[in-house]
Amino acid sequence: MADISKEQVKHVAGLARLAITEEEADMFTKHLSSITEYAEQLNELDTEEVEPTTHVLDLKNVLREDEPQEWITKDEAMKNAPDKQDGYFRVPSILE
Amino acid sequence: MSLFEHSIKQLEEMLHRKEISAEDLVNASFDRIREVDGQVQAFLTLDEEQARNQAKQLDASPDEDARLFAVPAGIKDNIVTKGLRTTCGSQFLKNFDDPLYNATAVEKLNAEKMISVGKLNMDEFAMGSSTENSSYQPTRNPWNTDYVPGGSSGGSAAAVAAGEVLFSLGSDTGGSIRQPASFCGVVGMKPTYGRVSRFGLVAFASSLDQIGPVTRNVEDNARVLEVIAGHDKMDSTSADVEVPSYTDALTGDVKGLKIAVPKEYLAEGVEPDVKEAVLSALNTYKELGAEWEEVSLPHSKYAVSAYYLLASSEASANLARFDGVRYGVRSDNAENMMDMYTYSRSEGFGDEVKRRIMLGTFALSTGYYDAYYKKAQKVRTLIKNDFEAILNDYDVIIGPTAPTPAFKIGENVDDPLTMYANDILTIPVNLAGVPGISVPCGFSEAGLPIGMQIIGKAFDERMVYRTAHAYEQATDHHKQRPQLGGAN
Numbered sequence: 001m002a003d004i005s006k007e008q009v010k011h012v013a014g015l016a017r018l019a020i021t022e023e024e025a026d027m028f029t030k031h032l033s034s035i036t037e038y039a040e041q042l043n044e045l046d047t048e049e050v051e052p053t054t055h056v057l058d059l060k061n062v063l064r065e066d067e068p069q070e071w072i073t074k075d076e077a078m079k080n081a082p083d084k085q086d087g088y089f090r091v092p093s094i095l096e
Numbered sequence: 097m098s099l100f101e102h103s104i105k106q107l108e109e110m111l112h113r114k115e116i117s118a119e120d121l122v123n124a125s126f127d128r129i130r131e132v133d134g135q136v137q138a139f140l141t142l143d144e145e146q147a148r149n150q151a152k153q154l155d156a157s158p159d160e161d162a163r164l165f166a167v168p169a170g171i172k173d174n175i176v177t178k179g180l181r182t183t184c185g186s187q188f189l190k191n192f193d194d195p196l197y198n199a200t201a202v203e204k205l206n207a208e209k210m211i212s213v214g215k216l217n218m219d220e221f222a223m224g225s226s227t228e229n230s231s232y233q234p235t236r237n238p239w240n241t242d243y244v245p246g247g248s249s250g251g252s253a254a255a256v257a258a259g260e261v262l263f264s265l266g267s268d269t270g271g272s273i274r275q276p277a278s279f280c281g282v283v284g285m286k287p288t289y290g291r292v293s294r295f296g297l298v299a300f301a302s303s304l305d306q307i308g309p310v311t312r313n314v315e316d317n318a319r320v321l322e323v324i325a326g327h328d329k330m331d332s333t334s335a336d337v338e339v340p341s342y343t344d345a346l347t348g349d350v351k352g353l354k355i356a357v358p359k360e361y362l363a364e365g366v367e368p369d370v371k372e373a374v375l376s377a378l379n380t381y382k383e384l385g386a387e388w389e390e391v392s393l394p395h396s397k398y399a400v401s402a403y404y405l406l407a408s409s410e411a412s413a414n415l416a417r418f419d420g421v422r423y424g425v426r427s428d429n430a431e432n433m434m435d436m437y438t439y440s441r442s443e444g445f446g447d448e449v450k451r452r453i454m455l456g457t458f459a460l461s462t463g464y465y466d467a468y469y470k471k472a473q474k475v476r477t478l479i480k481n482d483f484e485a486i487l488n489d490y491d492v493i494i495g496p497t498a499p500t501p502a503f504k505i506g507e508n509v510d511d512p513l514t515m516y517a518n519d520i521l522t523i524p525v526n527l528a529g530v531p532g533i534s535v536p537c538g539f540s541e542a543g544l545p546i547g548m549q550i551i552g553k554a555f556d557e558r559m560v561y562r563t564a565h566a567y568e569q570a571t572d573h574h575k576q577r578p579q580l581g582g583a584n
Contacts (some may be wrong), residue, residue, distance in 0.1 A: 004458070008122075009454070012454050012458045012461065013454060014321055016412060016441075016453045016454060016457040017416075017419075017437040017438045017441055017456050018438060018441055018442050018445075018450055018453065018454070019432075019438040019439055019441075020450075024450075027447075028450070028451060028454055031451055031512055032451075032454060032455055032458060034512075034513060035404060035512065035513065036455075036458075036468070038400075038401055038513060039401040039405055039472075041397075041398060041401055042471050042472065042475050043471070044398075045398065045475060045478065046394070047471060047474035047475065047478070050474040050475075050477050051477055051479055052470055052473030052474045052476070053473055053474075053477040053527075054303065054530030055303050055333070056235050056289050056290075056472060056480065056528065057289065057304070057333065057335055057529070058488075059332075059333065062332040064329075068345070072196050076196050077196070077422075079119075079194055079196075080137050080191075080192060080193075080195075080196075080422070080423035080424075081196055081421070081422055081423065082420060082421075082423075082424070082425065083426065089422060091421060091433055091436060092430055092431055092432050092433055092435070092436050093432060093433070094210040094379035094432070094433045094445070095192050
């Protein structure tokens with residue numbers, strides 16, 4: 001697999017909602033390239049017939065009755081918010 | 097002699113006989129913190145007023161049934177504590193002063209009347225192996241303050257080693273309890289995946305993360321795990337498997353025990369001091385009547401690659417919640433919604449966190465998912481199968497916890513791959529989901545602790561503890577203390 005380009009790094013930063021400087025883009029290009037290059041060693045293994053492991057436990061779907069119970073109040077839910085108004089989280093405008 | 101030279105069980109007996117009080121224990125903790133934490137820097141937040149009030153209350157109403165009555169403890173700062181600042185070592189959460197609930201593990205400790213002393217330093221969001229990635233302060237190794245304590249639970253291990261608290265909780269995704277325990281000469285357990293509820297543990301890599309205890313000896317460790325283990329309806333990935341007594345398993349008897357020693361765990365890259373200490377420990381086991389044989393875990397060398405792809409992928413999804421809307425900091429520079437997300441995250445996260453979010457986002461992105469993420473999941477299956485095959489034939493697997501003793505502060509910070517290689521012997525255990533403990537097994541030439549790792553079958557922590565305890569009883573490594581600011 002080819003090296004990761006700086007353009008790819010900028011694209012990935014956008015997907016991850018990270019604003020990066022040119023210097024950071026250079027640094028991440030270098031680091032991600034060396035990490036993925038190292039990860040190429042996984043291709044030494046033939047895994048055609050191997051099932052992927054998502055989770056080590058045999059997970060079963062857990063169902064319960066949908067019953068309301070005491071948890072946190074609306075005021076509590078708001079109290080660590082950086083900005084709020086009238087019981088809502090306040091954010092900058094979405095549409096210009 | 098410090099009160100913390102006693103085991104929890106001994107302290108409980110002294111408390112019940114009124115030889116000491118809860119207040120004495122809290123004083124011992126805060127006196128020591130004042131004496132040495134300026135050097136060690138293990139704590140991010142102290143909860144002194146609450147702790148002292150609680151001690152007074154406990155002294156007024158003794159409870160012989162409470163298993164951790166008045167025991168001072170520290171909690172890693174990625175485990176949420178109601179009303180007590182929880183930062184995950186990140187600037188993003190520097191103002192997260194008022195969490196709404198306690199993690200289940202903390203609730204369980206509270207039910208047994210532990211006294212919470214404060215919150216412990218860590219690599220930001222548990223991403224790191226040295227605690228240098230904390231955005232607040234580096235923690236220093238109590239054995240030599242020029243060296244790192246390991247990570248990411250560096251504060252948890254250093255605080256116990258320095259005698260600031262009797263035990264702590266850490267979290268372990270790829271070695272984050274065991275490696276710092278090894279570096280600081282204390283006992284650190286990563287339980288079987290699913291053994292301890294993750295409810296209230298800020299998620300890094302959900303299929304790998306586990307909470308576990310850090311203590312000065314194996315008995316205390318077993319006692320704390322007994323308290324925090326068990327199914328929790330708030331965490332659907334916590335296992336509905338009965339929790340046996342762990343302290344009952346500490347018989348001191350390992351006659352006939354079958355130990356597997358993977359040749360990959362004593363291979364090139366493991367320092368001679370470390371190899372010698374582990375071989376000498378294996379000899380001790382032989383003298384105690386156990387037998388050991390060399391085996392192979394053939395896919396070990398692929399574990400670090402698979403782990404960084406999987407853990408970073410899970411992290412990139414888990415850390416999407418830090419959006420600057422509901423909690424944490426928000427950038428002042430944003431004029432629209434998208435800028436608010438990106439600026440808040442860019443200003444709030446440190447380099448290593450960004451690096452892993454980037455790696456994970458890349459590994460999950462269109463065109464690369466099969467080549468990286470899915471491939472790593474398949475390799476995880478091979479690694480898990482390696483462990484299952486060996487643990488079918490042997491009671492435990494033993495090797496070093498880390499290939500080296502602690503390294504110097506600043507030594508590995510510029511090279512992520514060298515830093516990642518530190519976890520080469522602990523990561524496979526998380527991928528396989530089985531329990532592993534680190535116990536002190538000697539010292540390097542430079543006087544730094546060395547840890548031995550004991551790995552068991554899924555949900556067989558009893559065997560891991562029994563094996564660790566028998567060795568501990570036959571040796572005195574765990575009785576050595578760092579010379580830090582006088583005797584402790």
